[in-house]
Amino acid sequence: MLTDLKAQSPDKILMLIEEFKADTRQGKIDLGVGVYKDPQGVTPVMRAVKAAEQRIWETQTTKAYTGLAGEADYRNALARMVLGDLPADRLASVASVGGTGAIRQALELARLANPGVRVFVSNPTWPNHLSIMAFMGLPYTEYRYFDAETRGVDFEGMKADIAQAGRGDIVLLHGCCHNPTGANLTLDQWSEVVAILEKSGAVPLIDLAYQGFGDGLDADAEATRLVARSLPEVLIAASCSKNFGIYRERTGILIALADSTKGRDLAQGSMAFLNRQNFSFPPDHGARIVSTILTDDALRADWAAELEEVRNTMLGLRDQLAAELRELSGSDRFDFIRHHRGMFSRLGATPEQVQRLKTDAAIYMVGDSRLNIAGLNRDTVPVLARAIIDAGI
The missing domain is CATH 3.90.1150.10 (Aspartate Aminotransferase, domain 1)
Structure with missing residues:
Protein backbone atom coordinates (compact mmCIF):
# COMPACT_ATOMS: atom_id res chain seq x y z
CA MET A 1 0.00 0.00 0.00
CA ARG A 47 8.40 36.69 30.58
CA ALA A 48 4.69 36.23 31.30
CA VAL A 49 4.71 32.86 29.54
CA LYS A 50 7.53 31.63 31.78
CA ALA A 51 5.71 32.90 34.86
CA ALA A 52 2.44 31.28 33.76
CA GLU A 53 4.14 27.96 33.09
CA GLN A 54 5.74 28.05 36.53
CA ARG A 55 2.35 28.68 38.11
CA ILE A 56 0.75 25.86 36.11
CA TRP A 57 3.55 23.48 37.10
CA GLU A 58 3.08 24.32 40.77
CA THR A 59 -0.71 24.13 40.86
CA GLN A 60 -1.88 21.70 38.21
CA THR A 61 -3.12 18.43 39.71
CA THR A 62 -4.25 16.48 36.65
CA LYS A 63 -3.55 15.88 32.97
CA ALA A 64 -7.03 14.52 32.31
CA TYR A 65 -8.81 15.50 29.09
CA THR A 66 -10.46 18.87 28.77
CA GLY A 67 -13.82 19.22 27.05
CA LEU A 68 -14.16 18.75 23.28
CA ALA A 69 -14.36 22.51 22.86
CA GLY A 70 -11.45 23.22 25.23
CA GLU A 71 -11.56 25.00 28.56
CA ALA A 72 -14.19 27.75 28.85
CA ASP A 73 -11.77 30.10 30.67
CA TYR A 74 -9.41 30.01 27.71
CA ARG A 75 -12.10 30.41 25.06
CA ASN A 76 -13.79 33.29 26.88
CA ALA A 77 -10.55 35.13 27.63
CA LEU A 78 -9.23 34.84 24.08
CA ALA A 79 -12.59 35.70 22.51
CA ARG A 80 -12.72 38.80 24.71
CA MET A 81 -9.21 39.79 23.59
CA VAL A 82 -10.32 39.49 19.97
CA LEU A 83 -13.81 40.98 20.18
CA GLY A 84 -13.83 43.17 23.27
CA ASP A 85 -17.34 42.86 24.66
CA LEU A 86 -18.54 39.29 24.18
CA PRO A 87 -21.92 38.91 22.42
CA ALA A 88 -22.74 35.79 24.46
CA ASP A 89 -26.10 35.24 22.76
CA ARG A 90 -24.34 34.97 19.36
CA LEU A 91 -20.94 33.45 20.11
CA ALA A 92 -19.78 29.84 19.80
CA SER A 93 -16.11 28.83 20.06
CA VAL A 94 -13.72 25.90 20.23
CA ALA A 95 -10.03 25.58 21.00
CA SER A 96 -8.05 24.50 17.96
CA VAL A 97 -4.64 23.11 17.05
CA GLY A 98 -3.10 26.49 16.26
CA GLY A 99 -4.51 29.10 13.92
CA THR A 100 -4.02 26.66 11.04
CA GLY A 101 -6.30 24.16 12.73
CA ALA A 102 -8.89 26.89 13.24
CA ILE A 103 -8.81 27.71 9.51
CA ARG A 104 -9.25 24.04 8.63
CA GLN A 105 -12.14 23.62 11.09
CA ALA A 106 -13.80 26.80 9.78
CA LEU A 107 -13.70 25.50 6.23
CA GLU A 108 -15.03 22.13 7.39
CA LEU A 109 -17.86 23.92 9.21
CA ALA A 110 -18.70 25.98 6.11
CA ARG A 111 -18.85 22.82 4.01
CA LEU A 112 -21.12 21.13 6.56
CA ALA A 113 -23.49 24.09 6.30
CA ASN A 114 -23.22 24.43 2.52
CA PRO A 115 -21.74 21.49 0.57
CA GLY A 116 -21.48 23.75 -2.50
CA VAL A 117 -19.53 26.48 -0.70
CA ARG A 118 -16.97 28.53 -2.65
CA VAL A 119 -14.12 30.34 -0.96
CA PHE A 120 -12.89 33.75 -2.11
CA VAL A 121 -9.28 34.34 -1.09
CA SER A 122 -6.86 37.23 -1.62
CA ASN A 123 -4.20 37.17 -4.32
CA PRO A 124 -1.69 36.68 -2.82
CA THR A 125 -2.42 34.96 0.47
CA TRP A 126 -0.64 32.67 2.92
CA PRO A 127 0.19 29.65 0.74
CA ASN A 128 -1.20 27.17 3.28
CA HIS A 129 -4.67 28.66 2.77
CA LEU A 130 -4.58 27.45 -0.83
CA SER A 131 -2.96 24.15 0.08
CA ILE A 132 -5.63 23.32 2.64
CA MET A 133 -8.47 24.18 0.28
CA ALA A 134 -6.94 22.19 -2.56
CA PHE A 135 -6.49 19.17 -0.28
CA MET A 136 -10.10 19.44 0.87
CA GLY A 137 -11.30 19.76 -2.71
CA LEU A 138 -12.95 23.09 -1.98
CA PRO A 139 -13.42 25.35 -5.01
CA TYR A 140 -11.81 28.74 -4.48
CA THR A 141 -11.52 31.99 -6.40
CA GLU A 142 -8.78 34.55 -5.91
CA TYR A 143 -9.73 38.19 -5.53
CA ARG A 144 -7.38 41.01 -6.43
CA TYR A 145 -5.56 42.43 -3.43
CA PHE A 146 -1.94 43.52 -3.93
CA ASP A 147 -1.01 46.35 -6.30
CA ALA A 148 2.46 45.51 -7.61
CA GLU A 149 3.08 49.14 -8.61
CA THR A 150 2.21 50.86 -5.34
CA ARG A 151 2.88 47.84 -3.08
CA GLY A 152 -0.45 48.74 -1.49
CA VAL A 153 -3.97 47.33 -1.80
CA ASP A 154 -5.78 47.19 -5.13
CA PHE A 155 -9.00 48.09 -3.37
CA GLU A 156 -11.15 48.73 -6.42
CA GLY A 157 -10.17 45.33 -7.82
CA MET A 158 -10.82 43.69 -4.46
CA LYS A 159 -14.30 45.18 -4.18
CA ALA A 160 -15.27 44.13 -7.69
CA ASP A 161 -14.08 40.57 -7.10
CA ILE A 162 -15.58 39.89 -3.67
CA ALA A 163 -18.91 41.24 -4.92
CA GLN A 164 -19.11 38.05 -7.00
CA ALA A 165 -19.44 35.92 -3.85
CA GLY A 166 -22.95 34.68 -3.19
CA ARG A 167 -25.04 33.73 -0.18
CA GLY A 168 -23.38 30.87 1.69
CA ASP A 169 -19.96 31.48 0.16
CA ILE A 170 -16.90 32.30 2.28
CA VAL A 171 -14.73 35.38 1.83
CA LEU A 172 -11.41 34.81 3.59
CA LEU A 173 -9.97 38.07 4.96
CA HIS A 174 -6.77 38.85 6.88
CA GLY A 175 -7.76 40.72 10.03
CA CYS A 176 -4.49 42.67 10.19
CA CYS A 177 -0.85 42.43 9.08
CA HIS A 178 -1.65 40.81 5.73
CA ASN A 179 0.52 37.78 4.97
CA PRO A 180 2.52 37.89 2.69
CA THR A 181 2.27 41.55 1.66
CA GLY A 182 2.08 43.61 4.87
CA ALA A 183 -0.44 45.88 3.09
CA ASN A 184 -3.62 46.47 5.09
CA LEU A 185 -7.05 47.93 4.46
CA THR A 186 -8.01 51.15 6.25
CA LEU A 187 -10.98 51.05 8.60
CA ASP A 188 -13.02 53.03 6.05
CA GLN A 189 -12.20 50.39 3.44
CA TRP A 190 -13.26 47.67 5.85
CA SER A 191 -16.63 49.44 6.14
CA GLU A 192 -17.03 49.19 2.37
CA VAL A 193 -16.16 45.48 2.50
CA VAL A 194 -18.84 45.01 5.18
CA ALA A 195 -21.41 46.70 2.93
CA ILE A 196 -20.55 44.36 0.04
CA LEU A 197 -20.84 41.26 2.24
CA GLU A 198 -24.08 42.49 3.79
CA LYS A 199 -25.57 42.85 0.31
CA SER A 200 -24.33 39.48 -1.01
CA GLY A 201 -24.96 37.32 2.06
CA ALA A 202 -21.44 35.86 1.85
CA VAL A 203 -19.86 34.96 5.21
CA PRO A 204 -16.49 36.45 6.18
CA LEU A 205 -13.81 34.17 7.59
CA ILE A 206 -11.23 36.36 9.28
CA ASP A 207 -7.73 34.97 9.78
CA LEU A 208 -6.33 36.86 12.77
CA ALA A 209 -2.82 35.50 13.20
CA TYR A 210 -0.94 38.66 14.15
CA GLN A 211 -3.04 40.66 16.61
CA GLY A 212 -0.66 43.01 18.45
CA PHE A 213 2.06 42.93 15.78
CA GLY A 214 0.75 45.84 13.71
CA ASP A 215 -0.66 48.98 15.35
CA GLY A 216 -1.40 47.56 18.80
CA LEU A 217 -3.50 44.89 20.47
CA ASP A 218 -6.83 46.71 20.26
CA ALA A 219 -6.08 48.63 17.06
CA ASP A 220 -5.31 45.37 15.25
CA ALA A 221 -8.70 43.99 16.30
CA GLU A 222 -10.73 47.02 15.19
CA ALA A 223 -11.51 45.64 11.74
CA THR A 224 -12.55 42.25 13.11
CA ARG A 225 -14.77 43.93 15.72
CA LEU A 226 -16.36 46.11 13.03
CA VAL A 227 -17.21 43.05 10.94
CA ALA A 228 -18.46 41.15 14.01
CA ARG A 229 -20.92 43.81 15.07
CA SER A 230 -22.09 44.59 11.53
CA LEU A 231 -22.85 41.22 9.97
CA PRO A 232 -25.18 38.43 11.12
CA GLU A 233 -22.70 35.56 10.65
CA VAL A 234 -18.91 35.72 11.00
CA LEU A 235 -16.15 33.14 11.42
CA ILE A 236 -12.87 34.10 13.10
CA ALA A 237 -9.72 31.97 13.28
CA ALA A 238 -7.22 33.39 15.77
CA SER A 239 -3.73 32.23 16.70
CA CYS A 240 -1.59 32.67 19.81
CA SER A 241 1.66 31.61 18.11
CA LYS A 242 2.98 35.09 17.40
CA ASN A 243 1.55 37.40 20.04
CA PHE A 244 2.27 34.98 22.90
CA GLY A 245 5.37 33.49 21.25
CA ILE A 246 4.13 29.93 21.84
CA TYR A 247 4.58 28.66 18.30
CA ARG A 248 5.23 25.02 19.19
CA GLU A 249 2.28 24.79 21.60
CA ARG A 250 -0.18 25.06 18.66
CA THR A 251 -2.73 27.25 20.39
CA GLY A 252 -5.65 28.77 18.54
CA ILE A 253 -9.39 29.33 18.57
CA LEU A 254 -12.27 29.20 16.12
CA ILE A 255 -15.08 31.66 16.86
CA ALA A 256 -18.46 31.58 15.15
CA LEU A 257 -20.92 34.44 15.47
CA ALA A 258 -24.51 33.52 14.60
CA ASP A 259 -27.65 35.60 14.05
CA SER A 260 -29.67 33.69 16.66
CA THR A 261 -29.27 31.51 19.72
CA LYS A 262 -30.38 28.55 17.58
CA GLY A 263 -27.60 29.24 15.10
CA ARG A 264 -25.12 29.68 17.94
CA ASP A 265 -26.04 26.33 19.49
CA LEU A 266 -25.89 24.53 16.14
CA ALA A 267 -22.47 26.04 15.45
CA GLN A 268 -21.19 25.08 18.90
CA GLY A 269 -22.32 21.48 18.52
CA SER A 270 -20.97 21.19 14.99
CA MET A 271 -17.57 22.63 15.91
CA ALA A 272 -17.25 20.25 18.87
CA PHE A 273 -18.20 17.41 16.51
CA LEU A 274 -15.45 18.46 14.06
CA ASN A 275 -12.89 18.55 16.87
CA ARG A 276 -13.88 15.01 17.78
CA GLN A 277 -13.49 13.79 14.20
CA ASN A 278 -10.13 15.47 13.57
CA PHE A 279 -8.19 15.17 16.84
CA SER A 280 -10.71 14.53 19.60
CA PHE A 281 -9.79 16.73 22.57
CA PRO A 282 -7.74 19.87 21.85
CA PRO A 283 -4.27 20.39 23.38
CA ASP A 284 -4.37 22.26 26.66
CA HIS A 285 -0.92 23.45 27.73
CA GLY A 286 -0.72 26.48 25.47
CA ALA A 287 -4.35 27.32 26.09
CA ARG A 288 -3.77 27.20 29.85
CA ILE A 289 -0.76 29.52 29.49
CA VAL A 290 -2.90 32.02 27.60
CA SER A 291 -5.84 31.88 30.02
CA THR A 292 -3.48 32.19 33.00
CA ILE A 293 -1.99 35.35 31.52
CA LEU A 294 -5.21 36.94 30.33
CA THR A 295 -7.06 36.39 33.63
CA ASP A 296 -4.29 37.78 35.86
CA ASP A 297 -3.87 41.57 35.83
CA ALA A 298 -0.13 41.57 36.58
Missing part, protein backbone atom coordinates in the same frame (compact mmCIF):
# COMPACT_ATOMS: atom_id res chain seq x y z
CA LEU A 2 2.56 2.58 1.07
CA THR A 3 4.54 2.17 -2.13
CA ASP A 4 1.41 3.25 -4.01
CA LEU A 5 1.53 6.68 -2.40
CA LYS A 6 2.31 9.63 -4.63
CA ALA A 7 5.15 11.95 -3.67
CA GLN A 8 3.81 15.25 -2.37
CA SER A 9 5.13 18.61 -3.45
CA PRO A 10 7.38 19.93 -0.66
CA ASP A 11 6.46 23.14 1.13
CA LYS A 12 8.58 25.92 -0.36
CA ILE A 13 9.10 27.73 2.93
CA LEU A 14 10.17 24.53 4.70
CA MET A 15 12.55 23.82 1.81
CA LEU A 16 13.99 27.30 2.23
CA ILE A 17 14.64 26.62 5.93
CA GLU A 18 16.64 23.51 5.08
CA GLU A 19 18.55 25.31 2.35
CA PHE A 20 19.46 28.09 4.79
CA LYS A 21 20.68 25.57 7.37
CA ALA A 22 22.93 23.94 4.78
CA ASP A 23 24.52 27.26 3.74
CA THR A 24 27.95 27.48 5.41
CA ARG A 25 28.59 31.16 4.60
CA GLN A 26 29.20 33.53 7.49
CA GLY A 27 26.73 36.37 7.85
CA LYS A 28 23.83 34.60 6.12
CA ILE A 29 20.42 36.16 6.81
CA ASP A 30 17.16 34.23 7.14
CA LEU A 31 14.15 36.36 6.15
CA GLY A 32 12.00 33.43 5.06
CA VAL A 33 10.57 31.62 8.07
CA GLY A 34 7.68 33.46 9.73
CA VAL A 35 8.80 33.65 13.35
CA TYR A 36 9.78 36.65 15.44
CA LYS A 37 13.46 36.90 16.37
CA ASP A 38 15.02 39.32 18.82
CA PRO A 39 18.18 41.31 17.96
CA GLN A 40 20.27 38.28 19.00
CA GLY A 41 18.45 36.08 16.48
CA VAL A 42 16.54 34.14 19.15
CA THR A 43 12.80 33.54 19.31
CA PRO A 44 12.42 34.21 23.04
CA VAL A 45 10.00 32.81 25.59
CA MET A 46 8.07 35.80 26.89
CA LEU A 299 0.75 38.86 34.07
CA ARG A 300 -1.43 40.44 31.40
CA ALA A 301 0.20 43.84 31.91
CA ASP A 302 3.70 42.37 31.65
CA TRP A 303 2.75 40.37 28.55
CA ALA A 304 1.19 43.41 26.88
CA ALA A 305 4.29 45.49 27.65
CA GLU A 306 6.61 42.88 26.12
CA LEU A 307 4.33 42.55 23.10
CA GLU A 308 4.61 46.30 22.61
CA GLU A 309 8.40 45.99 22.71
CA VAL A 310 8.20 43.37 19.97
CA ARG A 311 5.88 45.53 17.87
CA ASN A 312 7.98 48.65 18.26
CA THR A 313 11.15 46.73 17.41
CA MET A 314 9.61 45.71 14.08
CA LEU A 315 8.40 49.24 13.38
CA GLY A 316 11.90 50.55 14.09
CA LEU A 317 13.40 48.04 11.66
CA ARG A 318 10.88 49.08 9.01
CA ASP A 319 11.81 52.74 9.44
CA GLN A 320 15.52 51.96 9.35
CA LEU A 321 15.25 49.81 6.21
CA ALA A 322 13.11 52.35 4.38
CA ALA A 323 15.57 55.13 5.30
CA GLU A 324 18.60 53.09 4.18
CA LEU A 325 16.94 52.29 0.86
CA ARG A 326 15.88 55.90 0.32
CA GLU A 327 19.49 57.01 0.76
CA LEU A 328 20.96 54.29 -1.44
CA SER A 329 18.38 54.56 -4.22
CA GLY A 330 17.96 58.32 -4.15
CA SER A 331 14.19 57.80 -4.33
CA ASP A 332 11.16 57.10 -2.17
CA ARG A 333 10.14 53.95 -4.03
CA PHE A 334 10.76 51.78 -0.96
CA ASP A 335 8.78 53.91 1.48
CA PHE A 336 5.98 51.33 1.36
CA ILE A 337 8.07 49.25 3.78
CA ARG A 338 7.51 51.91 6.42
CA HIS A 339 3.75 51.85 5.89
CA HIS A 340 3.28 48.08 5.86
CA ARG A 341 2.46 46.36 9.14
CA GLY A 342 3.29 43.07 10.83
CA MET A 343 6.17 40.71 10.22
CA PHE A 344 6.11 40.74 6.44
CA SER A 345 6.52 42.98 3.44
CA ARG A 346 6.45 42.01 -0.20
CA LEU A 347 9.24 43.78 -2.10
CA GLY A 348 7.80 43.21 -5.55
CA ALA A 349 11.06 41.64 -6.77
CA THR A 350 11.23 39.02 -9.49
CA PRO A 351 12.16 35.41 -8.66
CA GLU A 352 15.47 36.02 -10.44
CA GLN A 353 16.24 38.97 -8.19
CA VAL A 354 15.32 36.94 -5.10
CA GLN A 355 17.67 34.21 -6.32
CA ARG A 356 20.42 36.82 -6.76
CA LEU A 357 20.02 37.91 -3.14
CA LYS A 358 20.48 34.30 -2.05
CA THR A 359 23.38 33.51 -4.40
CA ASP A 360 25.34 36.74 -4.06
CA ALA A 361 24.55 37.87 -0.50
CA ALA A 362 23.34 34.75 1.38
CA ILE A 363 20.01 36.49 2.03
CA TYR A 364 17.08 34.07 2.06
CA MET A 365 13.47 35.10 1.45
CA VAL A 366 10.43 33.46 -0.13
CA GLY A 367 10.44 33.40 -3.94
CA ASP A 368 7.58 35.90 -4.22
CA SER A 369 9.90 38.40 -2.40
CA ARG A 370 8.11 38.20 0.95
CA LEU A 371 10.63 39.17 3.61
CA ASN A 372 10.29 38.71 7.35
CA ILE A 373 11.11 42.08 8.93
CA ALA A 374 11.49 40.34 12.31
CA GLY A 375 14.42 38.35 10.90
CA LEU A 376 16.50 41.54 10.77
CA ASN A 377 18.42 43.54 13.36
CA ARG A 378 20.05 46.97 13.27
CA ASP A 379 23.30 45.51 11.95
CA THR A 380 21.78 43.43 9.15
CA VAL A 381 19.44 46.14 7.82
CA PRO A 382 22.25 48.00 5.96
CA VAL A 383 23.48 44.68 4.53
CA LEU A 384 20.01 43.90 3.18
CA ALA A 385 19.51 47.43 1.82
CA ARG A 386 22.79 47.30 -0.14
CA ALA A 387 21.98 43.82 -1.46
CA ILE A 388 18.52 44.95 -2.62
CA ILE A 389 20.04 47.78 -4.62
CA ASP A 390 22.81 45.58 -6.03
CA ALA A 391 20.22 43.02 -7.15
CA GLY A 392 18.48 45.70 -9.20
CA ILE A 393 15.22 45.61 -7.26
